[in-house]
Amino acid sequence: MDVIVRPTPELRGEIGALxxxxxxxxxxxxxxxxxxxSTIYYPAHSEDSDAMRRCIADLGAVLEEDEEKIVITGFGRHPKDIKELNVGNAGAVLRFLLAIAALSPDITFVNTYPDSLGKRPHDDLIESLQSMGVEIEHRDGKLPITVRGGAPKGGKIRVSGAxxxxxLSALLFLTPLLEEDSEIEVVNDLKSKVVIGQTLEVLEQAEIVIHASEDLMNYKVPGRQSYQARDYTVQGDYPGSAAILAAAAVTNSDVKVHRLMEQSKQGERAIVDVLRMMEVPLTHENGVVHVxxxxxxxxxxxxxxxxxxxxLAMVAAAVFADGTSRFYNVENLRYKECDRITDYLNELRKAGADVEERQAEIIVHGRxxxxPGGVTINAHYDHRVIMxxxxxxxxxxQxxxxxxxxxxxxxxxxxxxxxTALGGNVEWVENGTL
Structure with missing residues (x-):
């Protein structure tokens, strides 16, 4: 399905963040x-989180869900012996479960999105798992990937974070369950350190002990640990809300987004600070961002x-700024569902934006x-690009x-x-053209 987005000068209203x-x-x-x-309150529903639901059920977890919560009886360190897993187009789910699959004798991760996830590389994790004694068959680091594990070994492990x-998160989930203690060294830089903070926060809540260096480049992980069953409450999502807040910033708006914690460890919380730097009138109090x-x-x-x-949402706002903006240290955007630098900027140019790219930078000459608009654009099957x-x-x-x-x-x-609830003029269509 396609969407037609029509000019919308004003947005008004209140929503709860997903x-x-x-x-x-x-x-x-x-x-x-x-x-x-364990019980998880207010879990997200998305293709990614649904892929994780489906895969852990395939691996032996028992799930019961209602509108408020999901109750999960786990499989511990003994996932069910299955032959195939389908993670859909969920890169994080694939990478986390590639590590957990090392506890199983033989699992093949199938390739159902050859034009998206099927193109993404996973060599760095594969090499780390192979160093732990796990046999892996792959196609230049890409799907389909077969993991033959059963007895992964701890010890000294190196992983690239470039x-x-x-x-790294995948190894942090796996290593506490091994017989041996582990020492993980991150080499070649570490992208998205803030997200590692989220992983460590969740592991701590599950009563897993991990000793991380201050720069997050070295870890000591005691073996023979057990994940503890717990109750968890999911906080509001800043990455998705970033597009809503950017939309409010570029229009005449009076928009409130609820459930966005001021002290969240989500790095994308920076969208609020960036909009303030762009002199967008807003407040952020008691979990509510008011633009x-x-x-x-x-x-x-x-x-x-x-x-x-x-x-990408910040860049969309910068398209309408009075001057040139620069977003740097963003090369890892190239390794997502699509190349979120080249592919995204090509579509922005079609709409009339003046943008440039470097290997690790996006430069926006705002107007x-x-x-002009009035064109049909390709979002490259990428949710962030669509938003x-x-x-x-x-x-x-137009x-x-x-x-x-x-x-x-x-x-x-x-x-x-x-x-639409905020007043946006959008319409679903089949095979939309202009």
Missing amino acids: SSKNYTTRYLLVAALAEGT VSSQF LGNGHLKPIEFDGDAATDAV PGEL ALTVVGLRCQ PLVIKDAHHVAKSYPGFFDHI
Whole structure:
């Protein structure tokens, strides 16, 4: 399904932020790795979190869910012996479960999204697992991948953090369950350190002990630990809310988004600080971000590594700033569902934006007025690109058609419902053209 986004000068209203996808997937995993029954309140519903639900059930966890919560009886350190797992298009779920699959004798991760997740590399994690005695068959680090494990060994482990922090998170979930103590050394830099903070927070809540160095590059992990069954409450999601807040910033708005904790460890919380730097009128109190947008924005420079999943929404806002903005240290955007630098900027140019790319930078020459629009654009099956292009479409002179916009469900199934509730002029169509 495609979406037509029509010019929308004003947004008004209040919404509750969707629940955090990152926290939900981590809570689902630690609940599955516990021997006992855990309860997760307000879990996210998205393609990613649903993929984790499906996969842990396939691995032997028992799930019961109602509108408020999900109750999970875990399989502990003994996942069910199955032959295949299908993670859909969920990169984090794949990487976390590649590590957990090392506890099983033989699992093949199938490739059902060859044009998206099927193109993403996982070599860094594969090499680490192989150093632990796990036999892995793969195609240049890409799906399909077969893991033949059963008896992974701890000890000294090295992992590159240059492409993704998810490889390190995967090892942090696995190593506490091993017989041996482990020492994990991160080499070649570590992207998205803030997200590692989320992993460590969830592990601590599950009563797992991990000793991390201050720079998050070295870890001592005692072996023979057990995940404890617990109750968890999922906080509101900043990555998805970033697009809502950016939309409010570029229009005349009076928008409130609830359930966004001021002290959250989500790096994408920086969207609030970035909009303040752009002189967008807003307040953030008692978990509510209140934007009184007037469409006037100042350009900024921002290190995007700590807020990777909010950068595209920030760029969408910067398209309408009065001057040139620069987002740097963002190379890992190239290794997501699509190349979120080249692919995204190509679509922005079609809409009329003046943008440039470097290997690790996005440069935006903002124009305070409206973009021409009036084109059909390709979001490359990427939920973050879909949301960010929607922000731009609200402030175009002519409509934008976003192809395959239903892929927004990967993280935020209700995104267009929320945009519509705030007054956004969007319409679902089949095979939309202009």
